[in-house]
Amino acid sequence: MPDLLPILPKADCLVEPFVGGASVFLNTEYRRYILGDINPDLINLYRQIARWPDVVIDYARYLFKAYGDKDGYQWVRDDFNDRAHDILSSRNVFENGPDTGKIVRAAQFLYLNRHGYNGVVRYNQQGGYNVPFGRHKTPPYFPEEQIRLFSEKANDTKAIFVCCDFQSTLKIMIGSDAVIYCDPPYLPASDTANFTQYHTAPFGIKEHRQLAAALLDINRLTGSPVILSNSDTPATREIYHSFNFQEISVNRSVSANAITRGAASEVIGILKVATSTGICE
Structure with a gap:
């Protein structure tokens, strides 16, 4: 984040097609935000927090207190998977109140x-959440303050949360005074580090090429600058060859493989406003 923030250009709106943990949203001061992700559970969480923070806090606090061990985790995960389709496809008949099913989820x-x-965060091909229980030296921290701050900022900026692929998120862009920031699944640094599942679908070389083409198109169409984060690999530099790269070293704390956690080489790519000849400045 310290390497990224000075690079992000000033603009009215930040567009993020891969919002993930929303750390960029929380650490920037744009007037408007369009935040997308293909994971419906993530977007549902953000929407419920934005509108009903107190209700989400009450339900979540109970889960943290009552289901802190491995057996409790397994029960919550099974219930989460059993009710997935019914909850996320439901419609709230009480428009002025929270949808209990979506709050619980x-x-x-x-x-x-x-x-x-x-x-x-990982799902199998059938959409079932399949992450095992973690080993914690102390009980996981309940992020009540962070939930309230997220809700306050989402409402102050009238943030738009959309559940869709990156192509659809880019089409939602409102006006031309926008910056696009993309943090897609990282290209593997080696054949043994191929961890590029994006929700229930793969996100590999083919999808990265599609993203690179879409970003070039939107840059030429709107003039919006584009910033990209990814692993520093030959494939990254080849696929996103139109970008100017800045190398950084980060400490990766979230990974399915203990070997890949720790210091890692990454790049921040910058695609500035396109010129009339189609060649970026």
């Missing part, structure tokens, strides 16, 4: 993320 998702193995 948001609280469960937060609980699973905090209690699961090393903070990983």
